[in-house]
Amino acid sequence: MDPLGARSQFVDIQTLPTWQETLGKDGQQMPQDLSDSLLNQQSFPSPFPFRLDINRKIVLFTGDVALLSCTAITNTSNELLTDKNGVSDRIHQLAGPKLRDELLKLKGCRTGEAKQTKAFNLAARFIIHTVGPKYKARYRTAAESSLYSCYRNILQLATEQSMASVGLCVVSTAKRGYPLEDATHIAFRTVRRFLEKHGSSIEAVVFAVSDIEEPVYKKLLPLYYPRSDEEERACLPLIPADIGNSEGEPVVPERQIRIAEKPGSLEDNSEEDTLESDLGQVGNHAFARMEGDVDKQRKLILQGHMSEAAVQKQHQRNYNRWLCRARAEDLSDVAALKALYQTGVDMRGRTVMVVVGRNIPVTLIDLEKALLYFIHVMDHITVKEYVMVYFHTLTGEHNHLDSDFLKNLYDIVDAKFKKNLKAFYFVHPTFRSKVSTWFFTTFSVSGVKEKVHYLDNLQQLFTCIKPEQIDIPPFVLEYDARVSTQQNMRWPLWLIQHIRKKN
Numbered sequence: 001m002d003p004l005g006a007r008s009q010f011v012d013i014q015t016l017p018t019w020q021e022t023l024g025k026d027g028q029q030m031p032q033d034l035s036d037s038l039l040n041q042q043s044f045p046s047p048f049p050f051r052l053d054i055n056r057k058i059v060l061f062t063g064d065v066a067l068l069s070c071t072a073i074t075n076t077s078n079e080l081l082t083d084k085n086g087v088s089d090r091i092h093q094l095a096g097p098k099l100r101d102e103l104l105k106l107k108g109c110r111t112g113e114a115k116q117t118k119a120f121n122l123a124a125r126f127i128i129h130t131v132g133p134k135y136k137a138r139y140r141t142a143a144e145s146s147l148y149s150c151y152r153n154i155l156q157l158a159t160e161q162s163m164a165s166v167g168l169c170v171v172s173t174a175k176r177g178y179p180l181e182d183a184t185h186i187a188f189r190t191v192r193r194f195l196e197k198h199g200s201s202i203e204a205v206v207f208a209v210s211d212i213e214e215p216v217y218k219k220l221l222p223l224y225y226p227r228s229d230e231e232e233r234a235c236l237p238l239i240p241a242d243i244g245n246s247e248g249e250p251v252v253p254e255r256q257i258r259i260a261e262k263p264g265s266l267e268d269n270s271e272e273d274t275l276e277s278d279l280g281q282v283g284n285h286a287f288a289r290m291e292g293d294v295d296k297q298r299k300l301i302l303q304g305h306m307s308e309a310a311v312q313k314q315h316q317r318n319y320n321r322w323l324c325r326a327r328a329e330d331l332s333d334v335a336a337l338k339a340l341y342q343t344g345v346d347m348r349g350r351t352v353m354v355v356v357g358r359n360i361p362v363t364l365i366d367l368e369k370a371l372l373y374f375i376h377v378m379d380h381i382t383v384k385e386y387v388m389v390y391f392h393t394l395t396g397e398h399n400h401l402d403s404d405f406l407k408n409l410y411d412i413v414d415a416k417f418k419k420n421l422k423a424f425y426f427v428h429p430t431f432r433s434k435v436s437t438w439f440f441t442t443f444s445v446s447g448v449k450e451k452v453h454y455l456d457n458l459q460q461l462f463t464c465i466k467p468e469q470i471d472i473p474p475f476v477l478e479y480d481a482r483v484s485t486q487q488n489m490r491w492p493l494w495l496i497q498h499i500r501k502k503n
Helices: 003-009 032-040 086-095 097-106 137-160 180-198 214-224 229-238 286-291 294-302 308-328 367-378 403-412 415-420 431-444 474-486 493-502
Strands: 058-062 072-077 114-118 126-131 165-168 204-209 340-345 351-356 386-391 421-427 452-455
Touching (some): 072 086, 097 114, 097 126, 126 137, 180 204, 180 214, 204 214, 214 229, 308 403, 340 367, 367 403, 403 431, 415 421, 421 431
Parallel strands (some): 058 204, 072 126, 072 165, 351 386, 386 421
Antiparallel strands (some): 114 126
């Protein structure tokens, strides 16, 4: 096509509907998997809540990014900025030969970086060039981090140069082998987090896609940019467990574990709170001092010096302080351990929470942050009935939380945690763990022992929770299959097929 003739096809982004405006237009309906999920609406907020101001900045455009009339468009290339792909070829065709000359002055661009040139004959004023990663499954983490950097650096450059609008091509081209759906998750969450935190000067972000890419983008956009409260609730179960940190950046677990000042010790000499505590070593820890001496409070109640209502009020204030801290603090290092996560529902429709014992490096993590993370994750879950599944599979001594820590956690959490917990499934217990749990639930905490159910294998768990409703770590599946074989127990054929499909 003649570049001059292409000018008649340039698209003013002001004429394109925003993502918010597409709701209910042109016969669009909520995808079936989203509408079905409304049957099990959740009452807790999404990590990507409905934001009208952000949705009005988002545009989905099916067409050529080179035709967009905006402040800047993006070009995806290789490190020499000489790549031949559909997006790059079209940009060069319309921009003219001066673009190639200016690219030579940049002396290349590293993977994940972003560099700027003029747009010459394009309707846009600038072109932001970036280099997406080549995808290999064994180096997935590196590819995710590089792709995040591409989108992040594009937006950062746009902000620094006061660019009001940016047209984003699909950086992860098929030529580089990146799975489209995986790449789209990273693109959407990175842009969303950037707009939340740093995007006040950006007026529009246009996702420019081809006909092949459009269905995936339309499918995943509602997860990160819900256009109503209803769509937010419907999409919540479909949001992947891994949503990166507060900036959308992929979290690498081995880089995120925070080493405690005194590994193996729960002592903390800070003087944030002067409430008395008489709970031994754990009582010296900040979270125990914040709670106060529960036994002493109970004694005061019996002596008539403190009313039950006053204790409950004090407890609620204390819990609210913890909840505020949990919502404000960066807990991505604990989240990266994947030791606590939400999955589906049990056969009675109750939310299922999973705890993976082997993923808890007790001597390495900051236990106070672990407590904050537990409160942060569980607060909205516990407003309704829920169950917990604890996989004790292949845990070692360094994975076992101290009973004093667990007692303090139990004393600190809100009453709804205890009231709405309907079952605690203890999978693959050992004799020692059964004894320890019996002592703990008999002498340390009340109202829990009757809710604990010991399950020796997954088949017993599946009588309470359907296999498709729970995400089970691969090592647990492998262990259970091995033990079942040794005991001459055969898994049903349908279960084997289902597990193979999940893996």
